[in-house]
Amino acid sequence: MKKSHIIGIVVIAIAVFVIISTAGDASTYVTFDEAKGLYESGSGKKVHVVGQLKKDERGEIVGVEPSKDKLTVTFLMVDNNQVANKVFYNKPMPPDLKQSEQVVVIGSYKEDIFYANQILLKCPSKYEEESLQVRAVN
Amino acid sequence: MINLFIGNLGHVFVILSFVLSLAAAFSYYRATKIEDVLAKKEWTINGRFLFYFHSFFVVGIVVVLFLIIYNNLFEYHYAYSHASKVLPVHYMISCFWEGQEGSFLLWIFWNCVLGLILIKTNKTWEAPIMVIFAVVQAFLASMILGISFFDIKIGSSPFVLLRDVIVDPIFEINPDFVPSDGTGLNPLLQNYWMVIHPPTLFLGYATTLIPFAYVIAGLWKKEYKNWIKPAVPWAIFSTALMALGQLMGAYWAYETLSFGGYWSWDPVENAVYVPWIIQVASIHTMIIFKKNNTALKTSIILVITTFILILYATFLTRSGILGNASVHSFTDLGLSGQLLIYLLVFTFVAIGLSAKRWNDIPTTEKEVSTYSREFWIFMGATVLGLMGFQVMAGTSIPVYNAILEQFGISSNMAPPADQALFYSKFQIWGAILIAIFSGTGQFFFWRNMDKSKLWNELAIPVLISLVVSTVIFMIAGINKIAYILLLTAGIYSLVANSTILIRLLKKKSFKLAGGSVAHIGIAMMLLGILFSAGYSKVISLNTSGLLFSKDMSDEMNQENVLLFVNEPKTMNEYELTYKGKRIELAGVPGFPSRKLIRKTLDDHTVVAIADYIHEGERVFERGDTLTILPENTYFEVEYKKNGEEAFTLYPRAQVNPNMGLIVSPDIRRLPGKDLYTHISSIPDPETTTEWSDPVTNLVSIGEQFFVNDFVTGIKKIQKIDVVDGVELGIEDVAAEALIEVQVKNRTYELKPIFIIKDKMMGNIPAVEEELGIKISFLNILPQEGKFELATETSQRDYIIMKAIEMPFINVLWIGTLVLMMGFTMAIIRRYKEFKRTA
Numbered sequence: 014m015k016k017s018h019i020i021g022i023v024v025i026a027i028a029v030f031v032i033i034s035t036a037g038d039a040s041t042y043v044t045f046d047e048a049k050g051l052y053e054s055g056s057g058k059k060v061h062v063v064g065q066l067k068k069d070e071r072g073e074i075v076g077v078e079p080s081k082d083k084l085t086v087t088f089l090m091v092d093n094n095q096v097a098n099k100v101f102y103n104k105p106m107p108p109d110l111k112q113s114e115q116v117v118v119i120g121s122y123k124e125d126i127f128y129a130n131q132i133l134l135k136c137p138s139k140y141e142e143e144s145l146q147v148r149a150v151n
Numbered sequence: 152m153i154n155l156f157i158g159n160l161g162h163v164f165v166i167l168s169f170v171l172s173l174a175a176a177f178s179y180y181r182a183t184k185i186e187d188v189l190a191k192k193e194w195t196i197n198g199r200f201l202f203y204f205h206s207f208f209v210v211g212i213v214v215v216l217f218l219i220i221y222n223n224l225f226e227y228h229y230a231y232s233h234a235s236k237v238l239p240v241h242y243m244i245s246c247f248w249e250g251q252e253g254s255f256l257l258w259i260f261w262n263c264v265l266g267l268i269l270i271k272t273n274k275t276w277e278a279p280i281m282v283i284f285a286v287v288q289a290f291l292a293s294m295i296l297g298i299s300f301f302d303i304k305i306g307s308s309p310f311v312l313l314r315d316v317i318v319d320p321i322f323e324i325n326p327d328f329v330p331s332d333g334t335g336l337n338p339l340l341q342n343y344w345m346v347i348h349p350p351t352l353f354l355g356y357a358t359t360l361i362p363f364a365y366v367i368a369g370l371w372k373k374e375y376k377n378w379i380k381p382a383v384p385w386a387i388f389s390t391a392l393m394a395l396g397q398l399m400g401a402y403w404a405y406e407t408l409s410f411g412g413y414w415s416w417d418p419v420e421n422a423v424y425v426p427w428i429i430q431v432a433s434i435h436t437m438i439i440f441k442k443n444n445t446a447l448k449t450s451i452i453l454v455i456t457t458f459i460l461i462l463y464a465t466f467l468t469r470s471g472i473l474g475n476a477s478v479h480s481f482t483d484l485g486l487s488g489q490l491l492i493y494l495l496v497f498t499f500v501a502i503g504l505s506a507k508r509w510n511d512i513p514t515t516e517k518e519v520s521t522y523s524r525e526f527w528i529f530m531g532a533t534v535l536g537l538m539g540f541q542v543m544a545g546t547s548i549p550v551y552n553a554i555l556e557q558f559g560i561s562s563n564m565a566p567p568a569d570q571a572l573f574y575s576k577f578q579i580w581g582a583i584l585i586a587i588f589s590g591t592g593q594f595f596f597w598r599n600m601d602k603s604k605l606w607n608e609l610a611i612p613v614l615i616s617l618v619v620s621t622v623i624f625m626i627a628g629i630n631k632i633a634y635i636l637l638l639t640a641g642i643y644s645l646v647a648n649s650t651i652l653i654r655l656l657k658k659k660s661f662k663l664a665g666g667s668v669a670h671i672g673i674a675m676m677l678l679g680i681l682f683s684a685g686y687s688k689v690i691s692l693n694t695s696g697l698l699f700s701k702d703m704s705d706e707m708n709q710e711n712v713l714l715f716v717n718e719p720k721t722m723n724e725y726e727l728t729y730k731g732k733r734i735e736l737a738g739v740p741g742f743p744s745r746k747l748i749r750k751t752l753d754d755h756t757v758v759a760i761a762d763y764i765h766e767g768e769r770v771f772e773r774g775d776t777l778t779i780l781p782e783n784t785y786f787e788v789e790y791k792k793n794g795e796e797a798f799t800l801y802p803r804a805q806v807n808p809n810m811g812l813i814v815s816p817d818i819r820r821l822p823g824k825d826l827y828t829h830i831s832s833i834p835d836p837e838t839t840t841e842w843s844d845p846v847t848n849l850v851s852i853g854e855q856f857f858v859n860d861f862v863t864g865i866k867k868i869q870k871i872d873v874v875d876g877v878e879l880g881i882e883d884v885a886a887e888a889l890i891e892v893q894v895k896n897r898t899y900e901l902k903p904i905f906i907i908k909d910k911m912m913g914n915i916p917a918v919e920e921e922l923g924i925k926i927s928f929l930n931i932l933p934q935e936g937k938f939e940l941a942t943e944t945s946q947r948d949y950i951i952m953k954a955i956e957m958p959f960i961n962v963l964w965i966g967t968l969v970l971m972m973g974f975t976m977a978i979i980r981r982y983k984e985f986k987r988t989a
């Protein structure tokens with residue numbers, strides 16, 4: 014066999030390995046129920062759950078509780094199937110958490126609590142202006 | 152009154168530049184196709200002038216857009232959403248790349264500059280390469296065209312009026328309404344790096360078109376070999392600028408953002424990294440082709456891939472397909488269809504043309520020897536290709552979902568939960584191999600090698616690197632196998648390339664030294680990344696004094712520390728004290744306390760209420776009017792280390808109505824490491840202070856009582872004759888209580904005032920925001936010798952911050968400069984080679 018053939022085979026093998034490991038390391042978007050199912054089946058895989066903060070009838074956010082030392086926060090999040098669950102975040106509360114329109118938590122369940130390692134927030138008009146902010150009329 | 156003229160003018164310029172680029176493409180196409188020499192010349196001159204006119208109108212578009220921003224014409228959406236009245240002129244340039252339309256314009260502008268240089272420098276290849284240039288310009292100009300055909304919108308114009316974009320009732324009442332100010336430039340972009348990073352990167356991006364245009368022209372004209380010589384210096388130039396641009400961005404992120412580093416494997420970063428790494432591979436294969444005619448096909452594939460990846464990256468970052476996957480994703484302007492067509496047209500043309508010509512392309516059948524330079528370079532290029540492939544495979548995850556959806560399959564794939572780990576665990580092995588190959592490959596520079604000669608050459612560098620890395624390994628306690636290998640390989644590359652460099656310098660062949668200098672730079676960068684990222688240490692971690700283990704799950708370790716104002720806390724070997732909020736005043740050195748000023752109705756103007764002395768000099772006096780940068784608040788944090796001089800850091804937080812709280816770190820640069828500190832959280836500045844119900848205290852002078860857990864006492868009571876804002880008559884009385892509040896290492900003074908005016912009792916309370924204390928002086932009870940005080944409390948001022956140590960990060964920045972030097976030397980050499988033969 015020529016050297017170039019051996020190199021070719023190795024390259025293909027690595028490329029296949031990359032594809033398999035990408036598929037394996039890719040996370041998934043799931044609901045709380047699915048995430049819980051994963052935990053109960055013993056998988057520690059970290060998943061993405063998309064949802065919003067829980068609000069009461071008057072539309073006020075409820076259940077956001079920073080810890081006493083302010084270094085961690087727990088909050089109630091409602092996923093896209095309207096299932097609410099407690100989320101624990103081991104970092105200080107992101108300052109714009111309560112203003113967010115959409116919350117994506119990345120992490121996994123432990124018991125009944127979803128432990129988020131990372132939180133992505135989508136805030137209204139973060140990078141664009143949808144409505145006019147009239148400051149002063151000339 | 153709305154200035155319609157200027158926007159219409161800009162729009163006409165866009166249309167003209169689009170039409171002229173098509174006309175130029177047509178003329179140059181005719182010039183390429185036609186055989187008759189005279190006609191060829193005429194069509195070429197025709198194309199040239201059309202491209203000149205095209206460039207003229209492109210400059211016109213830039214000028215018009217700048218004038219709109221400069222003159223604060225907020226009736227235009229672009230000016231309204233990216234600029235504001237207080238924006239300094241040098242940041243007005245940054246408005247160009249905050250918006251997507253502006254960044255397309257920047258790209259078009261650079262292509263014009265490059266096209267004009269090519270017309271000037273390479274007459275032989277002018278016609279075919281300018282066809283490709285002009286077609287690219289037409290595609291790019293169509294992105295900012297902003298016209299509609301039968302409900303199909305083509306491009307997004309930077310010259311649309313605000314009223315045509317934003318639905319607001321005010322435009323129904325008054326269509327000529329002009330907002331008095333714009334929403335301003337994203338404060339994160341108001342940084343000098345952000346003035347130079349995007350144009351540098353975009354110039355690098357734009358320049359990838361030149362090698363691509365040459366390879367396509369070469370295939371088209373069946374000149375399979377001659378295109379390489381003029382393409383090489385441009386490929387190196389493009390690679391250098393992309394590297395410089397990326398590292399400027401990395402440095403900006405390190406200084407300004409607060410994710411604790413300089414690189415986060417964000418899709419937008421990956422979108423530059425992948426084409427860059429493939430272009431690096433292409434430079435190497437083109438250079439070996441020039442030496443001995445091998446690797447021509449590989450070079451063709453790599454050059455084409457680089458440009459297609461640039462188009463793919465443009466599609467990824469601008470079509471909105473990444474959704475939430477990136478922090479920088481531009482807003483979707485509805486250009487995804489157009490961007491996809493742009494990508495697919497060039498992909499199919501390039502692949503189709505290559506396939507058609509594939510069998511004509513000369514190849515060498517001889518097997519490459521392991522002891523040749525070609526072999527090692529080829530291996531290096533292969534590794535680079537695989538590194539790029541892995542990053543692309545991960546970054547494209549949202550694209551797989553979109554493609555599957557087209558076939559009706561719903562897919563819920565998400566990016567890896569830990570992106571940094573996902574990419575770096577693979578890339579580190581690539582880096583190890585690259586370091587080894589770039590060290591070894593250099594030894595084949597001179598002469599033909601065989602086994603024994605090679606080992607003779609390699610013995611000393613290998614030995615030195617093993618010894619040095621063992622020493623470092625012993626001191627630093629490296630425990631990961633990949634880190635040990637990268638350390639050893641990095642030092643090996645450094646030593647091997649330095650050996651070569653010294654030899655070259657001895658022979659006085661400076662012009663050949665570009666390669667070894669660039670590789671020394673790369674080796675330094677790899678070592679700098681290994682130390683600063685692999686060995687960064689969160690020093691604000693777990694301050695309870697308990698032992699902690701690194702194996703503890705990240706759910707348990709606390710990476711932040713809570714500091715109440717003026718209450719020292721121990722953090723590793725440091726004692727930290729948060730000393731309060733500081734402000735930034737225009738033209739005022741240092742960080743004056745917020746207590747020195749009083750706000751006025753104008754956001755940007757404040758009045759001093761006390762003198763400010765900085766380094767022994769009086770900078771301003773009570774009553775002075777000053778200009779404040781109202782968005783910036785700095786938090787003074789003092790670091791003390793046993794026996795060493797204390798230092799102070801001022802991490803920043805910006806409160807922006809559109810973006811919420813934005814924090815930037817402050818960095819203490821020490822010789823061996825950086826100490827990086829950023830705010831993680833502060834009390835919400837938007838909410839008004841909520842005071843507790845008042846508690847009434849009857850106290851005499853010297854008697855102690857508690858407010859918010861602080862020992863408090865009245866020092867003295869004195870009659871005062873002047874009270875700010877109150878006119879005192881002859882019958883009226885005013886008294887001031889001097890109250891002292893003891894906090895660990897200092898004493899606060901509060902001076903509430905009690906007034907009897909027109910026989911009515913009144914008072915002016917004193918507030919200390921830092922302590923969350925408000926004291927009102929309610930009454931004087933002369934019989935008992937007591938004073939009635941009402942105290943209210945609220946949240947004390949605090950910060951939550953994170954501190955990280957980044958060892959040897961300067962090696963990365965110095966390595967970058969060395970790399971740039973190497974690139975510059977290589978560009979000069981290759982350009983001279985091209986000039987000599989041209």
